[in-house]
Structures are given as structure tokens and as C-alpha cells.
Amino acid sequence: MVEQVRRLLEKRVESAAGLESLRQSIVDKRDTSRTCISVCGGTGCRASGAEAVVEAFLDEIERRELQVQVEMKETGCHGFCERGPLVVIRPKQIFYQRVKPEDIPEIIAETVLKGNIIERLLYVDPATKEKIIYEPDVPFYKRQTRTIFGANGTIDPKNIEDYIASGGYSALSRVLTGMKPQQIIDEIKKSGLRGRGGGGFPTGKKWQSCLDAKADIKYVICNADEGDPGAYQDRSLLEGNPHSVLEGMIIGAYAIGSRRGYIYVRNEYPLAVRHARIAIEQAMDYGLLGENILGSGFDFNVTINKGGGAFVCGESSALMASLEGKIGEPRAKYVHMSEKGLWNSPSLLNNVKTWANVPLIINKGADWYSRIGTAGSKGTMIFSLVGNINNTGLVEVPMGITLREMIFDIGGGIPNGKKFKAVQTGGPSGGCIPEKFLDTPVDFDELTKLGSMMGSGGMIVMDENTCMVDVARYFVEFLKGESCGKCTPCREGINRMSEILTNITQGKGKPEDLDTLEDLAGVLSTGALCALGQTAANPVMSTLRYFRDEYIAHIEQKKCPAGVCRELIKYSIDPEKCVGCLRCLRGCPTGAISGEKREPHTLNQGLCIRCGACYDVCKFDAVIRQ
Amino acid sequence: MAKVWIDGETTIEVRDADGVNSVYLTVDDKGIIVSAGQTILQAVQRINGIGNIPALCNHPAVKPYGACRLCTVEVSEDGGDKFKFVAACLYPVKDGLIVRTNTEKIKKLRKGIIELMLARCPNVKRIQELAEEYGVEKPRFVLGDQDCILCGLCVRACQEIIGKSAISLVNRGIYREVAAPFYAYELTEECIGCGDCAFVCPTGAIEMGPDGKPILPRVKIPFAEIEAMMKKEAATPS
Numbered sequence: 001m002v003e004q005v006r007r008l009l010e011k012r013v014e015s016a017a018g019l020e021s022l023r024q025s026i027v028d029k030r031d032t033s034r035t036c037i038s039v040c041g042g043t044g045c046r047a048s049g050a051e052a053v054v055e056a057f058l059d060e061i062e063r064r065e066l067q068v069q070v071e072m073k074e075t076g077c078h079g080f081c082e083r084g085p086l087v088v089i090r091p092k093q094i095f096y097q098r099v100k101p102e103d104i105p106e107i108i109a110e111t112v113l114k115g116n117i118i119e120r121l122l123y124v125d126p127a128t129k130e131k132i133i134y135e136p137d138v139p140f141y142k143r144q145t146r147t148i149f150g151a152n153g154t155i156d157p158k159n160i161e162d163y164i165a166s167g168g169y170s171a172l173s174r175v176l177t178g179m180k181p182q183q184i185i186d187e188i189k190k191s192g193l194r195g196r197g198g199g200g201f202p203t204g205k206k207w208q209s210c211l212d213a214k215a216d217i218k219y220v221i222c223n224a225d226e227g228d229p230g231a232y233q234d235r236s237l238l239e240g241n242p243h244s245v246l247e248g249m250i251i252g253a254y255a256i257g258s259r260r261g262y263i264y265v266r267n268e269y270p271l272a273v274r275h276a277r278i279a280i281e282q283a284m285d286y287g288l289l290g291e292n293i294l295g296s297g298f299d300f301n302v303t304i305n306k307g308g309g310a311f312v313c314g315e316s317s318a319l320m321a322s323l324e325g326k327i328g329e330p331r332a333k334y335v336h337m338s339e340k341g342l343w344n345s346p347s348l349l350n351n352v353k354t355w356a357n358v359p360l361i362i363n364k365g366a367d368w369y370s371r372i373g374t375a376g377s378k379g380t381m382i383f384s385l386v387g388n389i390n391n392t393g394l395v396e397v398p399m400g401i402t403l404r405e406m407i408f409d410i411g412g413g414i415p416n417g418k419k420f421k422a423v424q425t426g427g428p429s430g431g432c433i434p435e436k437f438l439d440t441p442v443d444f445d446e447l448t449k450l451g452s453m454m455g456s457g458g459m460i461v462m463d464e465n466t467c468m469v470d471v472a473r474y475f476v477e478f479l480k481g482e483s484c485g486k487c488t489p490c491r492e493g494i495n496r497m498s499e500i501l502t503n504i505t506q507g508k509g510k511p512e513d514l515d516t517l518e519d520l521a522g523v524l525s526t527g528a529l530c531a532l533g534q535t536a537a538n539p540v541m542s543t544l545r546y547f548r549d550e551y552i553a554h555i556e557q558k559k560c561p562a563g564v565c566r567e568l569i570k571y572s573i574d575p576e577k578c579v580g581c582l583r584c585l586r587g588c589p590t591g592a593i594s595g596e597k598r599e600p601h602t603l604n605q606g607l608c609i610r611c612g613a614c615y616d617v618c619k620f621d622a623v624i625r626q
Numbered sequence: 627m628a629k630v631w632i633d634g635e636t637t638i639e640v641r642d643a644d645g646v647n648s649v650y651l652t653v654d655d656k657g658i659i660v661s662a663g664q665t666i667l668q669a670v671q672r673i674n675g676i677g678n679i680p681a682l683c684n685h686p687a688v689k690p691y692g693a694c695r696l697c698t699v700e701v702s703e704d705g706g707d708k709f710k711f712v713a714a715c716l717y718p719v720k721d722g723l724i725v726r727t728n729t730e731k732i733k734k735l736r737k738g739i740i741e742l743m744l745a746r747c748p749n750v751k752r753i754q755e756l757a758e759e760y761g762v763e764k765p766r767f768v769l770g771d772q773d774c775i776l777c778g779l780c781v782r783a784c785q786e787i788i789g790k791s792a793i794s795l796v797n798r799g800i801y802r803e804v805a806a807p808f809y810a811y812e813l814t815e816e817c818i819g820c821g822d823c824a825f826v827c828p829t830g831a832i833e834m835g836p837d838g839k840p841i842l843p844r845v846k847i848p849f850a851e852i853e854a855m856m857k858k859e860a861a862t863p864s
Contacts, residue, residue, distance in 0.1 A: 310798070312798075327795075332692050332712075332713060332716040332717070334712060334716060334717050334718060335718070480799055480800065481799060482798075482799070483798065483799040483800075484798050484799070484802075485776065485797070485798045485799045485800065485801070485802030486691075486692075486776075486778075486802075487692065487695050488693065488694055488695050488696075488739050488743060488775070488776075489695055489738075489742070491776070491799055491800060491802065492743070492745070492746055492800075493738075493742055494799075495799070495800045496742065496745070496767050499767065499768065512766075516766050519738055520738070522734065522735070522738065523735055523738035523739060523742070526698070526711045526731070526735050527698055527711065527735050527738070527739055528695070529692055529693070529695065529713070
């Protein structure tokens with residue numbers, strides 16, 4: 001016990017100078033020429049087997065007794081999830097992708113010990129067919145500006161020393177030793193930072209009203225209740241670099257005069273919860289959180305609160321209701337949360353990414369920060385690039401990059417030679433943007449002009465085989481399940497929209513349905529209580545705006561041009577092309593296909609459930625979808 | 627005793643406590659002075675002859691909630707041309723505020739909300755009356771057969787006035803309903819049978835039963851959906 005306390009006290013940093021000397025001692029201890037194997041332990045790579053790869057590395061290092069020469073690090077998400085599990089061998093930054101546990105002994109024997117490159121694990125640039133050896137040369141990374149997300153690949157999120165060694169908490173020490181709250185807020189204002197959670201509200205303005213609010217108790221909240229389908233950037237940031245978020249929160253707390261903070265994180269993100277918890281404990285041990293932070297007399301504590309699984313709790317007032325222990329339902333925000341929020345006290349709520357931007361702005365200055373981006377949107381944004389795209393993953397780009405650069409240069413375009421159709425941005429509150437706007441610069445205002453929004457940074461790419469009516473139906477269906485049901489427009493309106501869209505996709509649509517949808521959209525956007533309802537019609541309105549002909553095809557010709565809506569398609573077998581290979585016959589789950597070997601098969605429409613299994617397996621294009 | 631002017635001519639006296647801060651605002655082009663700290667709806671309802679704001683989920687005895695959205699009005703905060711939609715039952719009166727209670731946009735919105743309510747509760751008299759007032763004929767949607775519009779007045783009255791919370795709103799979205807704690811079929815002894823919930827209900831969805839306790843409106847989930855849910859559950863290996 002005494003020993004434990006003594007060790008704890010030893011770790012505590014009492015001043016800004018103490019932090020610098022600690023940083024120096026960590027850096028001095030480290031041998032930069034020592035081989036460091038960093039395995040991505042992010043969500044995507046874990047799903048493709050990164051944990052087994054880590055185990056295999058640890059076993060092999062132990063077996064060969066290389067613990068001294070080789071450092072092993074399980075980091076947060078590197079971003080290139082498509083090619084996971086990812087392994088980067090530093091200091092040379094050799095980049096191996098799709099690594100399996102069987103490859104590990106060879107990597108250790110060849111690359112780590114002899115310096116030889118294993119060709120088959122290298123990434124091949126699909127454009128040039130060239131094998132790429134070093135991580136920074138991979139086109140996916142090369143075109144990004146990874147100011148927030150870059151450290152994810154090099155630091156162990158479970159080890160505060162990694163963060164400190166990379167310059168972590170220097171913004172906090174600068175703030176505590178030489179900046180007045182108003183100076184911090186002026187710097188944030190000058191940087192032009194806008195809220196990364198979706199609304200795009202100027203962050204500095206929010207902080208200012210929190211500072212101006214007169215109250216003894218103020219709260220600081222980190223919104224990590226990311227719930228948009230296809231978005232996982234907040235999760236990956238909290239998993240991969242929790243200290244950057246924490247440092248931002250501490251600076252925010254100091255700026256507004258708060259002593260208590262909360263991280264509201266989804267319970268479905270166990271790794272993010274665990275890493276945030278470890279980060280809080282370690283920051284407290286080092287005196288960077290808790291009482292008398294860095295000997296400045298400033299106290300701040302952070303508690304983690306796990307969300308109960310409601311999408312609407314990402315909305316600030318619902319989140320605060322949930323934090324208070326009430327049902328997570330939004331309330332009117334006519335008096336801002338920055339004046340009367342959690343337990344009616346001024347509350348400063350920002351998204352994970354917004355908090356992570358704060359230390360950067362303090363360290364590098366608002367002038368440097370505001371040089372990145374467009375006139376109205378500064379800095380970088382992390383997007384999750386998913387859907388029908390070659391390079392699925394998380395990308396960090398400066399605001400103002402075009403959709404085309406993002407999807408084709410970084411994302412590598414659409415797989416299987418298919419055509420791009422639309423990109424859905426901003427999650428269920430956003431909209432679908434068609435090809436003709438691919439050269440639009442991505443920032444808060446431009447996306448809003450197109451009827452979509454930046455949102456939290458989800459970006460779902462869709463190819464020509466996507467039915468836009470079905471996409472709209474999917475998002476409305478999602479929101480129908482997530483509407484809290486408090487206000488009439490959202491509860492009833494979304495349900496009715498879902499009824500109409502389902503009817504259209506089933507061939508039961510009527511021409512007047514489109515007017516009804518537009519009327520409902522008007523009721524939702526003007527009448528709903530919170531942003532969930534107010535923006536719920538965006539997926540419908542944007543697809544109606546850009547893909548109206550598809551709606552009309554469904555309603556009038558009873559056809560689904562993309563061949564997605566089951567009730568509107570028909571499969572048949574072309575006897576000219578069918579060679580009688582039996583593949584479709586074996587694949588059909590209902591026995592609707594009959595025929596002999598080497599004889600053209602026939603399809604019984606009465607038994608066909610239009611699952612498309614025959615279409616997918618046919619190698620001769622003999623299955624026709626109409 | 628604060629004074630209220632309508633059209634700058636008529637003077638009505640409103641019984642407000644002396645010394646209360648008062649604010650000046652415009653409602654449908656009529657200037658009024660009212661005491662601060664109240665909502666637009668409260669201010670307008672206290673003065674005869676100005677504003678036309680319907681409200682179903684509001685009751686003077688309980689705190690405002692903002693669920694039915696019928697009281698939505700357009701306001702300009704700074705007196706400029708930029709108007710936004712807000713719920714009058716929740717929006718606090720402010721100095722210099724311009725309120726419009728019955729513009730074309732508002733009428734259209736109310737019409738839309740009433741159509742949705744009428745589709746859910748086609749047999750409720752109060753909603754039929756509103757539908758007539760706002761010119762809603764036949765809803766364009768499949769008609770439901772419910773009486774409850776989920777305004778939550780019963781739940782709030784039970785909690786705020788009686789201090790009991792014998793009933794609550796459960797589930798979310800379209801499956802939301804008023805229910806006894808833990809979804810029990812019968813109300814617990816928490817319910818003292820005061821009948822407050824039935825009294826405040828704007829649609830008559832709650833009646834007092836023979837045992838002296840209220841009979842709650844049960845939301846009837848369409849059978850087809852229950853069947854689909856059961857099938858889905860059966861298909862998912864536990």
C-alpha cells in the first residue's frame with residue numbers, strides 16, 4: 001500500500017517545467033533506431049483479425065528473445081481499414097497489409113532481423129501496379145493531411161508516455177502557465193474552428209457564452225455518442241488517441257471555469273470506453289487531471305458515462321437528459337445549453353473531433369490553423385469513407401477538398417469497374433449528392449447548399465447498382481426506429497414517410513405520393529422539436545431532387561432501374577447464353593431453377609423469391625434481371 | 627399592476643405583480659407589454675383578442691413540454707426580417723420580439739400536423755374540430771384507430787401535480803405509449819385513482835374504470851407488424 005502511494009506520488013508532475021523534464025526523460029530513454037512494430041488495433045483491423053496478429057508477434061518475439069531489440073505496439077486505427085490487419089515497421093515505416101498470424105515468423109526473421117522486404121505483403125497501387133514499400137508512399141495516406149489522426153498510428157493509446165513523448169499535454173501546460181481564459185477563447189475564435197459533430201456551430205462562440213454565463217457550477221461534456229450508419233471516426237479517435245480528446249476537454253474546462261466533465265460514449269464502443277478510462281486514470285496519476293493540475297491550482301475531473309443505445313442521445317439536450325438519469329429525450333433549446341444545460345448549469349458540449357482539435361490550435365496557433373481549409377470552414381475533417389469504394393477507411397483531409405479527390409484519389413474509386421452514382425454525406429440527417437457535384441469543395445456551407453450536410457463525417461459511396469428510393473427508405477426506416485416519439489411531426493411524420501416509401505419500393509406507389517412526401521418534409525423541417533426530426537427528410541428530399549426519375553420509374557412503370565427492389569424485378573434465364581453448368585440450380589434456395597447438365601436451365605417464376613443468388617453465381621451473364 | 631396596450635390605443639389592465647420586470651413584444655402586429663419570465667403562449671392566452679395559438683399538450687397546471695407542436699409560431703428575435711419557427715408553449719417572451727401566430731406557413735404546418743393526428747386518431751372529437759378549423763378533409767394516410775395523441779399530459783399531471791408517477795411514457799417512436807410501470811397490465815397501488823389523468827386528457831383517451839382507476843389507452847401495434855417481429859425473433863438464434 002505504502003509502496004503504491006509512493007509510486008503514485010513519484011509519477012505526479014507538479015509543474016509545467018516538471019512536464020517538460022518528464023517528456024525529455026521519456027524521449028531520452030527511447031532509442032529511435034530501435035525497431036518498433038506497430039500493429040493497428042482499431043475496429044476495422046480487429047474485425048479482420050489484428051488481435052491474433054498481435055498475439056503472434058508477441059509469441060515470436062518471446063520465442064526468439066527479442067524483447068530488447070524489438071518494441072511491439074498495438075496502436076489505434078491507422079485508417080486504411082480496407083487492407084487490414086495493418087503492420088508498420090518503424091523507423092523505416094515498412095508497410096505490410098492483410099497480414100495473417102502465419103506471416104509473423106517470416107516478418108521477424110526476414111524484415112526485422114535481416115531488413116529484407118516481403119513482397120507478397122506489400123500494397124500494390126491498383127493504378128500503377130507498383131508495389132509500395134513505405135507507409136508514407138501509399139497513395140491513400142499521401143494525399144491526406146493527418147493533423148489530428150496522424151498520431152493514431154504511432155502511439156499506444158494505453159500508454160500516456162507515448163502521448164507525452166509526442167508533445168502531448170504541452171498545450172495544457174502552456175494554457176495553465178500563461179493564458180487567461182479569455183485569451184484561450186479568443187484563440188479558438190480566431191482559428192475559425194466549427195463544431196465537428198454535425199451542426200458546425202462556431203466553437204469559440206459557444207465557449208464564450210459558457211464563459212459569460214454566471215454560475216458556480218459549469219460542466220464540460222464530450223459527445224462520443226456517434227451513431228450514424230457507416231460512421232466510426234469518433235470511435236477510432238477515442239480508441240486511438242484518447243489523451244488528445246482529454247487534453248482538449250481540460251483546456252476547455254479551464255477556459256470556461258468548469259471543474260467537472262463527462263465523456264458520453266456509446267456502450268457499443270467497448271474499446272473506446274476502455275481506452276478513455278485508462279487515459280483518465282493515467283492522466284490522474286500524472287497530475288494532469290484531478291486536483292491541482294500541474295501545480296496550477298486548477299481542479300478538473302472527468303467521468304465516463306455510457307450511453308444506453310439511443311441514436312437521439314447524440315443530440316445535445318437528449319444527451320444531457322440521459323446524463324441526468326432521465327429518459328434520453330430532447331427538449332427545446334431556446335435557452336442555449338451553454339447557459340442552461342446539464343442540471344440547468346452552463347454546459348460546454350463538443351464532439352470528440354472538436355476537442356481533439358483544441359490542443360493543436362493552442363500549440364500551433366490560430367493563424368496556422370486558419371490557413372487550412374476554406375473561408376467558412378477551417379482545419380481538417382476526418383471522414384469515414386465507406387460503401388462501394390475500393391479503399392474503405394478513415395481519411396483526414398483539409399476542408400475544401402473536392403468530393404472527387406476524396407472518392408477517386410484517396411478512396412481509389414468504385415470497385416469492380418462500376419460507375420459512381422451518388423455519395424451520401426452526413427448520415428441520416430444528410431443527403432445524397434449526385435455525380436454532377438463531384439467537384440464541389442467539401443465544407444459545411446457547400447454541402448448544405450446541395451441539400452446535404454457535413455454531419456459527423458460519414459461518407460457512403462454508392463455505385464450504379466444502388467436504388468436511390470431504397471436508400472431513402474433505408475434512412476427513413478432507421479430514423480423511424482430512432483425517433484424518440486415525443487413530438488408529433490417526427491413520430492407520425494417519419495412513420496408515414498416510411499409507409500409511402502415502402503409502398504413505392506413495392507410497386508404500390510401513387511403519383512400523388514411525391515407531393516405528400518414533400519408536404520411531410522415541410523412539416524418535419526419546420527415543426528419537429530429537435531434536429532433529428534428537422535433533418536429527417538433530407539435523405540428523401542435530396543434523392544427526390546437529384547433522382548426524381550427513379551421515383552417516377554418505380555411509381556409509373558413499376559420498375560426499379562437499379563434492379564434492387566425485389567417486388568419490381570424479375571429474373572429469367574437466357575437460353576442462348578446458358579451453358580447448363582448447374583451453378584445457379586445448386587445456388588437457388590427455393591428450387592425454382594430446373595434443367596439438366598449442358599442443357600439450358602429454366603426458372604419457375606412462381607417459386608422464385610428474387611434473391612438474386614442465381615444472378616450472382618452465373619459466370620456467363622445468362623441470368624437476366626429486369 | 628402592469629399595463630398592456632393593444633394597437634397602442636386600448637388599455638387593458640393585467641393582474642401582474644408589481645415590480646416584475648416587463649418586456650415589450652409584438653404579436654401579430656399588436657404591441658403588448660407583459661411580465662418577463664413567461665412563455666409566448668402564456669402571454670397570449672392571458673390577453674383576449676390577440677394571437678391565435680392552438681395547443682393540445684399544454685395545460686396551465688403542468689410544465690410546458692412542446693410535444694404536439696400545434697402552438698408553433700414564427701418569431702424574429704432581433705426584430706429583423708429573419709423569422710424562425712418555435713413552439714410558443716416553450717419560447718420565453720423577450721424584449722423586442724416579433725411574433726406571428728397565423729401566417730400562411732404556420733397554417734400549412736398546423737394543417738400538416740393535424741392531418742397526421744387525424745390519421746392516427748380519426749374518431750377524436752377535439753381533433754376533428756381542429757381539422758375542420760384548419761381545413762383538413764381526409765388524411766392521405768392509412769387511418770389508425772387510436773384516441774391517444776401521446777401529449778404526455780396525463781403522465782406529467784400524475785408526476786407534477788399528484789406526485790405519484792403511477793403512469794409513464796414507454797417505448798420510442800411510433801411504439802410509444804402510456805403505460806403502467808414495468809409495462810404491467812394493471813396499475814399499481816401508486817395510482818390513487820384521483821382521475822387527474824382523465825381530467826387533463828385533451829382527447830378523452832383515458833376513462834375512469836369501474837374499479838376507480840383509469841383505463842389507459844393501449845397503442846395497438848398492427849397485427850402484421852407483431853407477426854413480422856415474432857418471425858424475426860424466431861429466426862434469430864439466441
